[in-house]
Amino acid sequence: MLRVAMLSGWHVHARGYANQLKNMPDVEITAVWDEDSQRGKSWADELGADFEPELDALLQRDDVDGVVVTAPTNMHRDIMVAAAGAGKHIFTEKVMALTVQESNDIAEAVKKSDVKFCICFPHRIEPANLFAKTAIDNGLLGDVTLLRVRNAHDGASANWLPEYFYDPIQCGGGAMMDLGAHPMYLCRWLLGEPKCISAMFNSFTAKPVEDNAVAVIEFKNKALAVAETGFVSSHSPFSLEVYGTAGSLLIGGVDGKVHLHSDMTSVDMKGWLVPDNLPERLPHPIEQWVNGILHGAPIYFGIEEGIQLTELMQAAYISYKEGRKVEFPII
Structure with missing residues (x-):
């Protein structure tokens, strides 16, 4: 079972990703964090998940194995560096970050923690x-x-x-x-x-x-x-x-x-x-991420591709x- 936290309902694709995860038999959405607490609490209620007002507290939870990052793009670097540092697998909405330096910071944290990373290139x-x-x-x-x-x-x-x-x-x-x-x-x-x-x-x-x-x-x-x-x-x-x-x-x-x-x-x-x-159509990026974590399946869009886009x-x-x-x- 992969236990996932949704990090913000800011992006227009956030709910779509959550719906995809809910339909996967080996995935459970356990927590939500949002920079907008009101939006986050409402979304957590919809998902039947806990709302965590503090990101650091969420990243320390034992019932969170991976995170889906759909927060404002200017927050991506800090969120993903912290998530990788806490040993959480990362799925992110594009773009990876606003600058190559920020993307490199994320890459370094991901490689150091040896977590799975996927960026959404549908x-x-x-x-x-x-x-x-x-x-x-x-x-x-x-x-x-x-x-x-x-x-x-x-x-x-x-x-x-x-x-x-x-x-x-x-x-x-x-x-x-x-x-x-x-x-x-x-x-x-x-x-x-x-x-x-x-x-x-x-x-x-x-x-x-x-x-x-x-x-x-x-x-x-x-x-x-x-x-x-x-x-x-x-x-x-x-x-x-x-x-x-x-x-x-x-x-x-x-x-x-x-x-x-x-x-x-x-x-x-x-x-x-x-x-x-x-x-044949490849699995959706979020399916690649889940299957990569649980079964070692290929993830085709990772750190290198994210940096190239940035x-x-x-x-x-x-x-x-x-x-x-x-x-x-x-x-």
Whole structure:
């Protein structure tokens, strides 16, 4: 049995993670901590768990084996360093932390305590995106020249996101820091090590943070990537496009399908194809975390991946704020 504490109901995904855990037979939610005591007490009652007003006290509990971190992003470093120091396994909402230094502090604490760590990268479990990775790695598209990933919704323009999601202190940014994490980690996973990045953000709704954002990344293999995101796009389906010297791959869009045109396919498979042999979906990240702790199963998104995402994010915000291209590594 894995006994889990929920650390804050701040993030919009917090309740979703709790519901997933409640539906797992070998998991029990035993405690809740929240920087907002009223919210935390209410949520603990809903979950049938104890509310602990002090984080240190919660981390000393014998009936807590692991924690789910869905607190404000600017609190991630201190929470996770403390959790690792107390020997608790960690599952965290993206991003890992606001700076590479903070992420490195977390990494050091996790490695020192030898606890399991998983960051939530849900788009990396999807069959279509796994197919893209295989197609690129196997040279089905030749040398990749351009990758475009778009992930956007209308949370700001339709006014359904919580107001604190526009707090530049708690969040460290806006649409790019939150929803833009998905295009960013997909670009890093698919194309490898980045060389430099340029970012352009604005606030269409006049929020304190950006709600409309684009980052252009050059990778060491000379491929370019465009990561698009926003809180001001209605009916904007996820899309991933890969273009190479020997083919093109289009994923998502209006029909949500995978479309491939490759010079590397056999003669009887020319033109645009809709592959039907996609890889099997991986377990959800929180399932990976639980199974990694209880059964030693693989956790595909860990410390290294978390740091890589933070590095892209920190560089993108430097680029936007200073109006310049930023080279990697940034520190």
